[in-house]
Amino acid sequence: MFHYQAQWWQSRLNGRCRSCKKERPDPVSMLCIPCYKRYKRNGSPDIPLPSLKHEIKQAESILSRYDVTEAALVFDKWMNSYVTRGGTLNKLCREFFVTLIGCNNKPLMDLNQVIKQTLAVSLYDGPVDEKRQQQQYLYGRASTSLLGQRKEVKGGRYHLFDVMRRPRLFKQAFNDVFISGGIARLLARIRKAEGLN
Ligand SMILES: [Zn+2]
Numbered sequence: 638m639f640h641y642q643a644q645w646w647q648s649r650l651n652g653r654c655r656s657c658k659k660e661r662p663d664p665v666s667m668l669c670i671p672c673y674k675r676y677k678r679n680g681s682p683d684i685p686l687p688s689l690k691h692e693i694k695q696a697e698s699i700l701s702r703y704d705v706t707e708a709a710l711v712f713d714k715w716m717n718s719y720v721t722r723g724g725t726l727n728k729l730c731r732e733f734f735v736t737l738i739g740c741n742n743k744p745l746m747d748l749n750q751v752i753k754q755t756l757a758v759s760l761y762d763g764p765v766d767e768k769r770q771q772q773q774y775l776y777g778r779a780s781t782s783l784l785g786q787r788k789e790v791k792g793g794r795y796h797l798f799d800v801m802r803r804p805r806l807f808k809q810a811f812n813d814v815f816i817s818g819g820i821a822r823l824l825a826r827i828r829k830a831e832g833l834n
């Protein structure tokens with residue numbers, strides 16, 4: 638057993654980066670430093686984050702035909718309780734749904750923004766990194782933070798750079814917010830009504 642493990646580590650130490658094939662990557666992630674940085678920013682070392690500009694516009698025009706006022710009441714209640722808990726993702730949500738205020742004097746994120754962004758992710762049909770579950774990562778990001786749009790924020794949000802570079806946190810967001818917060822269900826209903834499935 639020990640012999641086997643030693644061999645396993647040796648093979649990893651002598652391995653190559655899983656993305657660019659450079660020698661001597663980090664033995665745990667098996668990625669070299671530049672690839673690991675890309676992975677942290679994009680949820681994949683190989684496939685960049687899609688800009689979703691076109692999809693966001695498309696989603697905006699679809700969403701303008703739906704009234705989500707009632708759903709927003711339920712979601713706001715859920716989110717108001719979610720942000721009071723102590724976890725890293727809960728704190729990130731508190732920033733985007735409560736603390737960070739845009740130029741319209743409203744929080745950067747609300748249900749409308751979440752549906753717009755997750756709908757845009759669902760409309761995107763470019764390449765995604767399946768091995769790294771980049772699509773789940775994208776849905777998680779779209780459910781919790783501003784995605785693919787520039788928005789002026791009073792006070793800025795530079796303090797969030799580190800936490801925004803944690804792919805696993807957004808995969809948690811896929812389960813905790815996109816699924817458990819009821820976004821997936823709402824999105825499925827809108828897509829069905831639009832004949833998108
Ligand atoms: Zn590399």
